[in-house]
Amino acid sequence: MRYACLLALLGTLAVALSPQATAHQQGATHRQLADAAELAGLLRGITIHRDETWRWQRVMHLPRTPYSDRARRIRSVAYRKWVLGLWHQREAIARRHALNPPHKREWLCIHHFEGSWRDADAPYYGGLQMDREFQATYGHDLLRSKGTADHWTPLEQMWVAERAYQTRGYWPWPNTARYCGLLLSG
Numbered sequence: 001m002r003y004a005c006l007l008a009l010l011g012t013l014a015v016a017l018s019p020q021a022t023a024h025q026q027g028a029t030h031r032q033l034a035d036a037a038e039l040a041g042l043l044r045g046i047t048i049h050r051d052e053t054w055r056w057q058r059v060m061h062l063p064r065t066p067y068s069d070r071a072r073r074i075r076s077v078a079y080r081k082w083v084l085g086l087w088h089q090r091e092a093i094a095r096r097h098a099l100n101p102p103h104k105r106e107w108l109c110i111h112h113f114e115g116s117w118r119d120a121d122a123p124y125y126g127g128l129q130m131d132r133e134f135q136a137t138y139g140h141d142l143l144r145s146k147g148t149a150d151h152w153t154p155l156e157q158m159w160v161a162e163r164a165y166q167t168r169g170y171w172p173w174p175n176t177a178r179y180c181g182l183l184l185s186g
Helices: 002-059 079-099 105-111 132-138 138-145 154-168 176-177
Strands: none
Touching: 002 079, 002 105, 079 105, 105 154, 132 138, 132 154, 138 154
């Protein structure tokens, strides 16, 4: 009789503990899914900030910051958060630099005397009135990917002009550069 009571008690305990074990397993599975979702979200964030950094670097015609893809292989939330912060910071620096070309005030003055940023009247295009040869020389990637300068953003047009400025100064805009006081008259 004692043996039968002991077996009945053990059976009751097994039935009672079984849902707790299942709940524990479900809790562990839920945590694993939550961690996997967080890791995936962090990786998406890294990709977004990396791509934005590269986009700004492309506008400025700078080389892309290297990316090793190590964050995809390392499944650590802390590591991915660190990489996310790093790319977020890189994007902010690249954006701030891209939004402020070295001679922005001068390009805006030249633009004031030239055409609309969307000016599509050949042979000169965009807000800084670039001809096709100029665009092909200093903005060949943009010309190939977006078409003529009237399809480029004002920042892209200024950065292309900035590349020309490095070797030619303001001479491609002789009259308007004079109006802006950038070239000596006479």
